[in-house]
Amino acid sequence: xxxxxxxxxxxSVPVYLASLDEPRSRERTLTENVSPHGxxxxxxRFWQSGEESLITPLTGEFRQVGRVIYCLPKGxxxxxxxxxxxxxxxxxxxxxxx
Numbered sequence: 169x170x171x172x173x174x175x176x177x178x179x180s181v182p183v184y185l186a187s188l189d190e191p192r193s194r195e196r197t198l199t200e201n202v203s204p205h206g207x208x209x210x211x212x213r214f215w216q217s218g219e220e221s222l223i224t225p226l227t228g229e230f231r232q233v234g235r236v237i238y239c240l241p242k243g244x245x246x247x248x249x250x251x252x253x254x255x256x257x258x259x260x261x262x263x264x265x266x
Contacts, residue, residue, distance in 0.1 A: 176203045180200070196226075206234075207258070209223065217236055219235070220233060221251055237250040
C-alpha cells in the first residue's frame with residue numbers, strides 16, 4: 169500500500185532531534201507537520217533512510233523513537249525528514265484528535 173492513510177496537520181512543534189546512535193548530539197528544531205504515527209521535521213544534517221531517530225518535544229510529551237523514511241534537501245543547509253512511529257501513537261498537543 170502506498171500513500172498516507174492518516175491526515176497530517178501543519179504544526180510547528182519545537183523538538184530536540186538526535187540519532188539513537190548519538191543521543192547526546194542533539195539539535196533543537198521544528199516540525200513542519202505531524203500525525204499520530206509520523207512527523208516531518210527539519211534537520212541540519214543528512215539522514216539515511218532507515219536510521220533511527222530520537223524526537224523529544226519541548227512541550228512536555230515523552231521522547232519518541234522513530235525511523236527515518238525519507239530525507240530531502242531544503243535549501244542549502246537544511247533537510248526535511250519524514251519520520252514514522254509504526255508501533256505507537258504520538259499525541260502532538262490538541263492536533264492529534266482533530
